[in-house]
Amino acid sequence: MEAKELKAAVLDAKKFISEKSKEISQAVGDGLAINALSGGVDSSAVTMLGHKALGGRLKTYFINNGLMRHNEPQQIVELFGKLGVRVEILDAQDKFFRALKGITDPEEKREAVTQTFYKDVFGKLVRESQAKYLLQGTILTDVDETVAGIKRQHNVFAQLGIDPQKAFGYQIIEPLVQLRKDGVRKIAEALGLPQSVYQRIPFPGPALAARVIGEVTPEKIKLVRQATQIAEELLSTSGAFQYMAILHQDRVTGMREGKREFGLQIEIRCWDSIDARNATPTRLSFDILDAMAKRITDEVPGVVSVTYNITSKPPSTMEVV
């Protein structure tokens, strides 16, 4: 079944929410549903939609894969707690790092995160919970890019001809699949989520694993997490669509205290975009770029070089992995 696009400009948020709530209620019936909340606008909107439709029959989990940003698990649980939604944190850090060990290919990396998430961690949760339904925040851009072979998003099984019932033992409900990012933001706002969520910048499914070129290790995640925190602090008022720090695998020559240091490089990307299909680098001031490079090379151990992406999408993609 092809998803028919609903453009944000003509989207009636109240009507959409009421229709989707009804659809979810009818699909799940008396059963139990489950969903994983990452804190992004897509999964946050789905969580609120699901709770509206199912109340206590929806169990919401935050999977701590060890790949999230600084303090992210705690912040998200707290935020949803204030909205009356109980979110349980599941610590699965070791499993994800074990699955990522030795993998350098970007597609295999995304695949390792996907398989660990669905088969190992979340699949187990679902079986234990007796839930037969999985609510998921797939949006139309994810489907487009996966079908086109640009990127393997971790939530587009049906579109690839994979039956999640057979492969993973449950049915996936994707209430946002007709929307792009701008549409989801409208829905999230109408669902009563705070601005920090509905205007939150996108963050990828494989989380910080998508921000490391080459093998993902706990040590590299720690470095890219620090750089990400600095980038987000400096760019939160930029008005950009998305921004990120990427840890490169290539080593570059630098100098510390007059001595040669064969060090690390961080790439910063900051995107202007409406719907993530096309994007251009934000024209940041050199005062900000300079402050960013100084803070990252001062604060992140081993980093001697910082670059800023100046390529548009296409031919670049927004994420590097």
Add this chain to the structure above:
Amino acid sequence: MEAKELKAAVLDAKKFISEKSKEISQAVGDGLAINALSGGVDSSAVTMLGHKALGGRLKTYFINNGLMRHNEPQQIVELFGKLGVRVEILDAQDKFFRALKGITDPEEKREAVTQTFYKDVFGKLVRESQAKYLLQGTILTDVDETVAGIKRQHNVFAQLGIDPQKAFGYQIIEPLVQLRKDGVRKIAEALGLPQSVYQRIPFPGPALAARVIGEVTPEKIKLVRQATQIAEELLSTSGAFQYMAILHQDRVTGMREGKREFGLQIEIRCWDSIDARNATPTRLSFDILDAMAKRITDEVPGVVSVTYNITSKPPSTMEVV
């Protein structure tokens, strides 16, 4: 013997040229001297100084190591021909690429270029020419950085306690070793070299091999040569001290005609500096940065991403290798 710094501001160019000419004449006597001209301001100044001092007793060679920029050998021979200096081109491309094969470490890469240049290619030339003296354009910044262990420049043997007479069979004369880049530019101008030479941006000894992260191959040199040509076209009027294109080894995700392409990344660096000891990224306009990224991703095969360096030296160095 320590080289005593001569500051550009107080440098009397005419006096310097006359003194150094005399020193070179006295050192070489009736013998033959030889030098290699790369076309940079340092080796160009040494070539003119040497010809002033020795006339036909200085043989000047341009070693085509296969690592030079687009059309560079031809342009340099032509330019010096107009100044009455005969320069012979020696094709040694295969030797350099063979020496670089399989090497990924930056220091080993510089060492391979150095050893091939001195022992293999230039050493042979010197032995055949019966010259006992080598004129060389080492400047004070090269010495500082090599002694400090920041970078192995390919012309600072004495400072490292290596005897070139024993190691390579000839004596090295370094008339510019008390100067920094700004001083050399003054001398080059006073020697009658054209502005395109005395204001020419620095270019490293290992040439484009210093602009490739990882193994250097003829294919990678071809790509970085194309990117360099584009960068130099767009930045020649920037007033910057130096600018360069660097081919990374890391692969990044991009898209072409709606399909995923796991492609290459080029990093652009453009430096404001007085004497190369400290440097800051030039605050280029985003119109130029955007045009650069477009041209490089359109014209250089396989490149899907371009970044701009935003780190100062230190902790960065100017070159990446």
